[in-house]
Each structure stands twice: as structure tokens, then as C-alpha cells.
Amino acid sequence: MRLAAAGEAAGSGWSSADSADLTLSGLRMSALLRVWHLLAVWTLLAASSSSQWNGLNAVDFSERFGNALPSLSRPANASQIFYSIMFDAGSTGTRIHVYTFIQKEPDGLPVLDNEMFHSMKPGLSAFADIPEIAGHTVRQLLRVAKKTVPPVEWKRTPVLFRATAGLRLLPPEKAHALLEEVQDVFDESPFYVPVDSVSIMNGTNEGILAWVTVNFLTGRLHRNAQKTVGILDLGGGSTQITFLPKSRKTVESAPADYMVRFDMFSSTYELYTHSYLGNGIKAARLSALGALGSEGLEKKVFQSSCLPKKYAGEFSFGGFSYHVSGVSDGVTGFRACSQELLTVVKGIIKQPLELKDSSTFYAFSYYFDHAVEAGLIDESRGGAVKIRDFRKRAKEVCNRPSERTQLNPFLCMDLTYIVCLLKDGFGFKESTVLQLTKKVRNVETSWALGAAIYHFQKFKEHVQSNNPKHFLSEEEFVQLRVELANANKPSGDDAPGEELPPGTEDLPDPAKRVTEIENMRHKVIETRQEVFNHNEHEVSKRWAFEEGIKRPYFHVKALEKTQLNNWREYLDFELENGTPERVVVLFERCLIACALYEEFWIKGMACLPHKI
Known part of the structure; x- marks a missing residue:
């Protein structure tokens, strides 16, 4: 088996919200997306970067991305069309992106002509005990690639797989078994399989690269470094916070492994960044319910004051199903729910000193999704929301159940957790304004673009x-x-x-x-x-x-x-x-x-x- 190092073999949350079931789009991408998706894949194809983050917490990107450059055999003057396949495997779903490129000029970068996108639920971690089913999921997604890539190009088309939350939450042996299954599927496929094509992405990398993405798209990496924005990413299995400290006290008081130094655009950045494994929105549900590590699940019912009193149902995450219900005879509502969820963040989430002052943060993934669900922002526009707005809506949902809680009985719990995480966990003031977004300048806020930009900068070093x-x-x-x-x-x-x-x-x-x-x-x-x-x-x-x-x-x-x-x-x-x-x-x-x-x-x- 040719497997890359599993990184943090039991992992963090997917840094994007749940993908849609079996969504397929073959539309041509925008001019902006064409440039940056091209950059993302081209830098992966260009050369394996052996560079590291400099300083306190080094991260080897060649271990994560590897060398994905197939040998080319066409004449130099031929107009080349070539393809690349990227898997993004999160805690709640798996995505495949099939990119089509046209190389028009030998000395120029290729042009991204098309993207075919497909996604499936649940995440591969749901098949931890039956990895063969995970392999079946990957095979199904590879059919999209086979329909998109002409057979004559299969042997020249690289296929890459990067997993995040779901696999890091699993025991190492189960995560390894899933990676082996994916590797076997890749090896039997007709596509080009680079070395280190299958691996788990480090949680810290997600936070750093998402920070790079947002600050690059908002034009802040070329300006005064003090004007950068922080990012908050809430996945299913973990949550990330990343920002550039303005105060030396923040740097000096932070745990050593929370500070990462790296160079980009002729500037050196020392970021405060951490990925909290087990503090994603769905993992937090399990903690609040007291279901983490429980055995004999088929005979247990986990209760919570955050759920509607008469509710009884099931909740699935990480390959397990849990019987859950409201507390029919107990106290319910926002206050009782808050007490449950405070135990999930107190003593676990660190409070950077300067977050109590005014700071600019972009928040996405489940922050965005639940703000939309709660009616705080418009899905197509996003918007600015104060933490007190989350708190006010959480109180309304918890104290006066409505149609929203019928559609999602966990909405009270999720909104309350967001309030506890931001206010009592990270230490933000209720007056803090968060910019909630799914895209910036029509580019998705995720780690992919940040990885591309970083790799391009490291191209010179290579x-x-x-x-x-x-x-x-x-x-x-x-x-x-x-x-x-x-x-x-x-x-x-x-x-x-x-x-x-x-x-x-x-x-x-x-x-x-x-x-x-x-x-x-x-x-x-x-x-x-x-x-x-x-x-x-x-x-x-x-x-x-x-x-x-x-x-x-x-x-x-x-x-x-x-x-x-x-x-x-x-x-x-x-x-x-x-x-x-x-x-x-x-x-x-x-x-x-x-x-x-x-x-x-x-x-x-x-x-x-x-x-x-």
C-alpha cells in the first residue's frame, strides 16, 4: 500500500458545510473562479513543495500534497487538453472536482475550461467498520471522472484525495483502513496515481490556509499586515480560529503550538491558530448529550434540555446512530440549554487576550448555515451579524419552539452552542460583529485557494x-x-x-x-x-x-x-x-x-x- 502519513490520525472538522446530495454541475466557471481554481490545481501539478512553515510549528506541505506531476509525452507545439481530479473528503460528505485544462501556449499557464462537481453523503467515516462501502462511494464518484475525462487521457490524469474531519476523529487503525481502501480503489482505477495521493490533512493547515484564502480575496495580504482579518471555521467534527495578533501579550501568553510563522508576499506572518478537535457542531451535540464514548447505543436514549420536550428521534454522526429525546418532565429553554453546552467549551477553548477588544473576523461553514436557517442573514448575500444577534435568536428558538424547531429539532442546541463557543469559549464580546459568508468575490471560503497561493509562493524556493x-x-x-x-x-x-x-x-x-x-x-x-x-x-x-x-x-x-x-x-x-x-x-x-x-x-x- 502507498499511503501518505495520516497526519493527526484522529481528526478535526470539515472546514465547509454539508455538501448537497448528488449535486452535479457542468457549467463553465466565472472568470475569477477560472483563474484561482486553475492556480489551485496547477500548483499541485507543478512540483512537490518540500518547504515548511518556518518557526514554532512546522508543517510539511509536501507530506500533505505530494508530487502530482505525470510525465508528458506530447510534442511541444501541440495544443494540449488535460485533466485533474481532486477529492475533498469531510465529516459529512465527500466531494469530487474534475477539472479540464487547455494548454494553448507552451510558455503560459493552462486555462481552466471546465469543472465537473459531484458530492455524496454521508462522509467516509460513517463506514469506519465497513471500509469496503467507503471504497464503493469513491468508485461511484470516479464514474463522474470517467464520464468527463476521455479514455485516452485517463493514464495522464492525476487523482488526489484529501480527508479532513471525519477520518481524524476515528481511531488510527480505522482511519488507516479507510485510507487503504481508497488507495486500493485509486490503484485499480485507470487514472494516474501520484505518490502520497491519499492522505489526511492536518487541522492546523485548514485554519492557516483558510486565513490565507480570505485575506487574499479581500486584498489584505498586499497591504499593512495589521489590517488582516481573522477567520472562524465551524465544521462537523472540529472548529478552527486563526488571526494575526496585534498584541505581543497575545503571542507571549499563547501555548507554543498555537503560534505559527510563515512567509508570503515578502512578508512574515506569525499567526495565532488552533483546531479544536471534538468541538465541531455535531461533535458538540454528542458531548452535550453525554454520548461520547458510550457503548450499547441501541439500548440507550440520550436526553437534552436543548431538544423539544416531546421530541424523540435519532442522530447519526461518525458512523454511529444515537437515540435522543427531549426532557419531558425537566426544565428546558435557553438557560438550561446554555448550562449543558458551557461544559463543552469551558476549560477546553482558550481565550486569546485581544479578542475582548474590537476585531474583524470572517465566519463560515456551520456559522453561516445556521445563521441562514435562523433567519439572521440571506443565503445568497451573507451579511454582518453581532454575537448578541445569535444569542437573541437562540433564546427565541429555545424558549418558544416554532416551525423552525419542527424542521430542525437541534436548532436550539446548535445556536446556543455557537453563542457559548464564541462568547464563553473564545471570549468575544456580544457586540462583536462577524462577517458571515460562504464565498468572497464568488470564490468559496475554504483551504484550497490558500494552499494554492502558498504553493505558488514556494514555487520559487523549489x-x-x-x-x-x-x-x-x-x-x-x-x-x-x-x-x-x-x-x-x-x-x-x-x-x-x-x-x-x-x-x-x-x-x-x-x-x-x-x-x-x-x-x-x-x-x-x-x-x-x-x-x-x-x-x-x-x-x-x-x-x-x-x-x-x-x-x-x-x-x-x-x-x-x-x-x-x-x-x-x-x-x-x-x-x-x-x-x-x-x-x-x-x-x-x-x-x-x-x-x-x-x-x-x-x-x-x-x-x-x-x-x-
Whole structure:
């Protein structure tokens, strides 16, 4: 078996909310998503990073992501279409992303042409005692890949699997058995399986990379480091908090393993970050019910004052089902529920000193989902919510059961836990305002983009520490060698040039050999940096438009005037400044969201007569 290290073999929470059952989307992605999803997968394909977080708490990213670069055999001048498959396995579901890329220019980054997405419930941890069923789930999801990727490309298409919450919560031997099953499924598949293709992601990594994602998308990593925002991620099995401390007292009083130092964009960041295993929203339910570690579950009924008095039902998590009920003769309501849930956070969650002062935090995953369910924010927009708003709504739900509690009998418990976690756990004031969001600039708030950005920054280090022949194909190496040799020739048609050795053999002169290697490294970094800067510049010009798109999908409900105007202005901008490919993609997106508006169809037919 070829398994990557299981990290924290019994793990933390999925850093995103429950995925939808069997959701399938083949729509072309937005210009912004195209750039960053490209960056996410391309950096995984580019080279395995052997770099680490610097300083107090080192994390080896090569262990997590590995080298996913298949050997290429096509001629350099061929227009290449290639694919990549990524599994995101959380505590409540498993997702597969199948990306399609087009390599139009040999020296440029490929273009993300399409994403096929599919997800299934429950999470693989539900099959801890029957790993063969977990393998069946992965096989089902791989069918999506087989339908998307042409058979001729299967052997060239890398497949990667990263697990988070569910597997870290399991005993090591059970998590390992699931990973082995996934690895077996991968090995029997027709796809390219890189080394370390199957592994569990470290909980700390999730928090750090989510922080990078949010701060990059909000434009804060290029500015004064003191203006960054913190992130709060509430999964099913664990919760993460990550922020850049403003006070040295916070740094000095924090446990040593809570502080992580790393470099990015020519700045050094020392983050306060921790993942609390067992404090995700669903794991907290078990703690409040007193069900953690219980045996003989089929004969026990776990009661809670947080549940409606007459409620009796089942709750499933981590592969187990629990019989639960309200307290028919006891005290119920917000106060009694709070007392139960305080035991879940008191003495477990650390309180950073400066959180009692005003701080800016983005919160997502179950924070977002339950705020939507409680009617505190609109699902399509997100919004700002004070902790006292959560508390007020929790009291209403707990003290006056309504239709909401009939739909979700755990809503009182979940909202109360959020209040206890934020106020009594982390130590936020009730007046603290949280920005609740699922996406920032139409990009999902998750660890994936942060990983991509970090890996791109470490690309330079990878190039500088390796011989070019180790990260370039033989064809690329020879082509670059010839280009550099021609560029260094003296001017004049008859100027003599140095005879180069065949293939990738080293130059005979040691001094010239060192110079050639350094020149190659410089050229590779320079080329990639130019492409990266160009992409970043193009994205920045479109951020305002992307942020104005509040409903990218079709709905019979009329769009607001501001959104219609945003589409008009965005189309005009792209027609004037964009490439033909960008224009086509934007019209495709627009005609989905604005399908009921004749003006956009007329405009599309006028501008793209052969496409509409």
C-alpha cells in the first residue's frame, strides 16, 4: 500500500458545510473562479513543495500534497487538453472536482475550461467498520471522472484525495483502513496515481490556509499586515480560529503550538491558530448529550434540555446512530440549554487576550448555515451579524419552539452552542460583529485557494533548490538551454556560438555549468512570475463586477436593478477589454442568470452571432 502519513490520525472538522446530495454541475466557471481554481490545481501539478512553515510549528506541505506531476509525452507545439481530479473528503460528505485544462501556449499557464462537481453523503467515516462501502462511494464518484475525462487521457490524469474531519476523529487503525481502501480503489482505477495521493490533512493547515484564502480575496495580504482579518471555521467534527495578533501579550501568553510563522508576499506572518478537535457542531451535540464514548447505543436514549420536550428521534454522526429525546418532565429553554453546552467549551477553548477588544473576523461553514436557517442573514448575500444577534435568536428558538424547531429539532442546541463557543469559549464580546459568508468575490471560503497561493509562493524556493533537469522535461530543458545560449551569443550573423552537449548532459566547464543552471532558474521564475502577475492584474480589474453578482444561477424571481446594471457594465467592460474567450464565457454566465431578460439575448446574438 502507498499511503501518505495520516497526519493527526484522529481528526478535526470539515472546514465547509454539508455538501448537497448528488449535486452535479457542468457549467463553465466565472472568470475569477477560472483563474484561482486553475492556480489551485496547477500548483499541485507543478512540483512537490518540500518547504515548511518556518518557526514554532512546522508543517510539511509536501507530506500533505505530494508530487502530482505525470510525465508528458506530447510534442511541444501541440495544443494540449488535460485533466485533474481532486477529492475533498469531510465529516459529512465527500466531494469530487474534475477539472479540464487547455494548454494553448507552451510558455503560459493552462486555462481552466471546465469543472465537473459531484458530492455524496454521508462522509467516509460513517463506514469506519465497513471500509469496503467507503471504497464503493469513491468508485461511484470516479464514474463522474470517467464520464468527463476521455479514455485516452485517463493514464495522464492525476487523482488526489484529501480527508479532513471525519477520518481524524476515528481511531488510527480505522482511519488507516479507510485510507487503504481508497488507495486500493485509486490503484485499480485507470487514472494516474501520484505518490502520497491519499492522505489526511492536518487541522492546523485548514485554519492557516483558510486565513490565507480570505485575506487574499479581500486584498489584505498586499497591504499593512495589521489590517488582516481573522477567520472562524465551524465544521462537523472540529472548529478552527486563526488571526494575526496585534498584541505581543497575545503571542507571549499563547501555548507554543498555537503560534505559527510563515512567509508570503515578502512578508512574515506569525499567526495565532488552533483546531479544536471534538468541538465541531455535531461533535458538540454528542458531548452535550453525554454520548461520547458510550457503548450499547441501541439500548440507550440520550436526553437534552436543548431538544423539544416531546421530541424523540435519532442522530447519526461518525458512523454511529444515537437515540435522543427531549426532557419531558425537566426544565428546558435557553438557560438550561446554555448550562449543558458551557461544559463543552469551558476549560477546553482558550481565550486569546485581544479578542475582548474590537476585531474583524470572517465566519463560515456551520456559522453561516445556521445563521441562514435562523433567519439572521440571506443565503445568497451573507451579511454582518453581532454575537448578541445569535444569542437573541437562540433564546427565541429555545424558549418558544416554532416551525423552525419542527424542521430542525437541534436548532436550539446548535445556536446556543455557537453563542457559548464564541462568547464563553473564545471570549468575544456580544457586540462583536462577524462577517458571515460562504464565498468572497464568488470564490468559496475554504483551504484550497490558500494552499494554492502558498504553493505558488514556494514555487520559487523549489526552483532555487533543485537542478532544472529535475523539474523540467527533457524537451523543455533542451529548448530552454538553446534559447539561453542564443540569447548570450555576441551580436552579428556570423558570431560563433558554443556547441551544446546533446540532451540534458552537463556542460563540460564547471563554471559555465553553474552559470547555466542559475540562468535557467532565473528564467523559469521570471516566466512564471510574469504569468502570475498578469493573472492577478486581470482578476483585480474584475473583482468589483464579480462581487456585484449576487445570483449567478437561474431563478424565476426578478433580479434587482443593481444586479442587472452590474451585468450590463461587466459585459461592456469585457467586450472592450477582454479576450474572445473571456467574452464568450461571461455571456454564457450572464445568459444563465439573466435568462428572462431579452436584452441580454439580443446583445449576445449581436456580439456573438456564431455562439448564441
